[in-house]
Amino acid sequence: MSNERPAQEGGGSGGNYRRKRRRRGRGGRGGGGGGGGGGGGGASNQIPELEGETETVCGVLDLHRDGSGFLRQSRHNYLADEHGHDDIAVPAALVRQHRLLEGSEIEGVGGIPKKGFAKRMTIASVDSVDGMPPEESKNRKLFKELTVIDPQPMLALSAEDDADISLRIVDLLCPIGKGQRGLIVAPPRSGKTVLMQKICHALAESYPELYMMVLLIDERPEEATGWRRSVAGENREVLVSTLDEGPKHHIKIAEIALKRAQRMVESGRDVVILL
Template identity: 40%
Template sequence: MAKKKFRPRSGGGGGQGRSGYGGHYGGGGGGGGGGGGGGGGYYQGGGGGGGGGGGGNGRPRRRRRPGPPGMGGGGGGMRDGNGMQGDDRQPYYDRERAPEAPKLDENGQPIPVKEMVLEAGYGLLEMHPNGYGFLRSPDNNYSRERSDPFVPGTMIEKYSLRQGVMIRGQVQPGRGHQGPRLREVTDVEGMPPDDYIKVKAFDQLTPINPDRWFRLETGPQPLSTRVMDLLTPLGRGQRALIVAPPRSGKTILMQQISAGVAANYPDVKQFILLIDERPEEVTDMRRNVKGEVCASSLDNDIESHVRLSQLIIERCKRMAEMGQDVFLLLDSITRLARAFNKYVGDKGGTMSGGLNIKAMDIPKKLFATARAFEEGGSLTIVGTALIETNSRMDDAIFQEFKGTGNMELVLDRKLAERRVWPAIDVTQSGTRREELLLEPEALHAVTMLRRTLSSMHPVDAMEQLTKQLGRFKTNAEFIKLISSARMD
């Protein structure tokens, strides 16, 4: 026996009753006056009644809440297959956000809306993987704040903006649950946005060996920077590694290096990046250096360490693209690698000391960004690596970075214990291609000096060197003495 097809019942006219209910596959539109609106179907809303017609009942799947009496039109029930609700065919997710009707004055004319007020804003662009971004404030240590202006993806594509650029523009203040939004870009890295498109990317520039010397000497004291100028000269674009055991004077040496660069090269932009450091160390560094200190102390989470380190490196790259000389002190590479080791989790295999194989990929890439460019501009990175910490992971991290730099300065704990400062191991420290940095006379004198010091015990060598340097006000006078071979 053939199965009968179900036909929905049509709704009859009603009096001042309640609205009808939706049928299983579709409710019929009601007629008559005074009744409720037509019932909506389960899969598709039913047609509305007339001026107040009541809808009839189909076969209800489950009881729906009826509409108020006397309401005309409008299908009840669930939305149709197109995600619409009711007869106005408006997406259900936009109904609450529909613009309000303009307000009218006493004459029935719409009242003009006030013009949108924009404020001047600036910040560092941090991009999201989905293409949009936010402007992070240097005053807040580039942390994520609800007050950071939103940068739409279309604006990023229009001006070819890269992560780490400093942007100034007109910002629409936040309203309601929405935060501020960048509406207009006035300049990017100090130039019109249309001109920034022509700037070459970091990877398109030509890297060369450092050939411009950073002179750190500022006077008779401190002796640490004077010793570095002789034994480990630092050039613009250098990739330097300070290898330091605990309590060997690493922090003081970094402050003296920063002071030497600030005094002799005020046009060089300095960044001091502190990762997983003690909070009191961060405060001390901010009070004793003139560069911009960016810190994620040990009370921050791993994501903060990873995010800030990448963001600051990108900032340095953007400035180097513009032809500026940037100097970055990174303390420390060891703690940075530890953070990435936790960040990558269990991906990949494990090396000695529990170090993940993929944990070193990004830290080594960040350290390798230091370079000088033939077109102009440079990025110098001086990072610290911790040794003799009784940690196999720290030793493995140092071995991974060993040989990646073109200058190494090794501090000796025995010298530090005897209070010989700087506690530099002369035989283990040096700069590659130092002939590109030093004058021929100075290079000859340094060569003779190394021959003399290498034949001595490291402790005796540094004691003798500091004693001789203390007799002269400048390194130039000391070099003349060595050149004449009259060193006592």
Template identity: 40%
Template sequence: MGPAGPAGSVRPLKLEGVLLEGATTVTDHITPPQNADAASPATESASAEADRTTAESATPEAPTAPETTPTVQAGPAAQTRQGPNRPPDRRPRRPRRGRGRPRRRRGPPHQHDDPIPGGDREPGELLGILEVLPSGSGFIRRAADGYVPGKNDIYVGSRLIHRFGLRTGDELAGIVGRRPRNGKSPPLRFLDLVNGLAPDSAARRPDFNRLSAMHPREQLRLECGRFHAGEPDMTNRVVDLFCPMGKGQRAMIVAPAKAGKTTILQAVAEGVEKNHPECELIILLVDERPEEVTEMEMCGFGEVIASTFDLTPERHCQVAEMTLARARRRVEAGKDVVIILDSITRLARAHNTGEEGSGRTLSGGLDASSLEKPKRFLGSAR
């Protein structure tokens, strides 16, 4: 029904259908006649017939437009009354605990970057000799344990080793942290000295393998007025006359058993200790009898590092390698070191027994690779 005209008659409404491809869109237009009073019944019947014909000619198989559900956004209260096809209402997620905060390290505290925290603090005590493992970290071996792995070792992190260029054989002094609860070795908290020098100087030292080997120019005088059993001992005097030794020289004593080799070594150690205090003396005893070790320690000459015959060949080799590495680090620091080894024959036997053989056997039943490290030990003289 349309709005009434001025004369009380009804105005007709004309519906125009527009057919589109794929969908049918019907648009309503209200087109009032230009002259409503002049409309006749014939005109109205013709218009109705035309509308009926247009509706019948539409394709019945044309798809209809999908129904769309209007979206109403009227605040949180309206969102809770959404239809079944709406996603469930989700509250904003709370931030997780610790998100954006630095992670807390578990376990023992690691070494920090400052080697000496505070200039007024006194340097820490001497801890031991560092042994760097293939993994990059290391442990400080103590002299009381013979520089072999023990329960009193101190852990040194790889970060500290790489920063200061620490190597196997370095003598470290510092402060040790608390032992962790899991029973592991206590960590090194502060590093104060490396071979008696500042930690920063360790990174600038030369490499021992790059040092030049030269003929000895300075003699080691051994004659010191030694007395043995209440009488003057002329052993060192004879050595100075017939086979003088100098700094950077290699010397060997070849003699049968019970010929007095140990007595000669004790005389040489006393001569170096008294006449050359600038030289650091190290006496290494490999696969030796315990009473011989005690006798050498009672002499009081230099530092005695021993590995008795009741230990494994692997320990003999490890003690020898640690001693050699320690002497090399001292030489890199500009110091003179004298090593007295007893004996290199037993050291070669330890390498022959403890290490895997190469399959080539030399005269005497020794493997060809067992003499490699003893020769390197002897060739370290500079």
């Protein structure tokens, strides 16, 4: 404001000239930005053509506000790769064409696009969405539209006679079923982490079709390593946001993990989240 006041007080055409020139400068810069935006806008309304070699790409969709997104990898906790090598760009036009939802696992053909798009790995066609053909995925029922019922059936943790006594107590006093929400309240160093690991192992052994997702928020890096070693296997993954990360980082991982679980349920899978 202090820069404009002397120009107005200067009077005459000089002040007006300066104001007009500044306005044109903004317009020129805006026009340049608009040109870039126009290029982006044009690109956002079309699916890119690829040049050179193509390859099969896969990842979990992380959407942005402008409708475009990136395919993220579980080894990066579904967050942006710091070096950008593993992130695959998803054009907004492709998202709209297939009605892609955040958290969906997308597989398709990617490569470097021609003019009008950033020169980075970009997916140009979709072969499957959460294991389904793209057309079939459009018609699936959304998670929020599913019917809510009481937890059933029960997931027995102590199916064998020589099962761990703590798991037998859980089965008797607070049984777990599909659709169950549970909370473990205990003082530090009382064994709640060990109990959760036992629950995870018992479910994985008795119900191999379940997908186990361990979400560690604000935990020590050593504990994250322990979990990864403990629950490694098929249909299991550990997502971590350690205590040295900020709140935004914690929230982002929690949101993408929940979206991923919802998309899997919509496609007919059963998911267990251990938080």
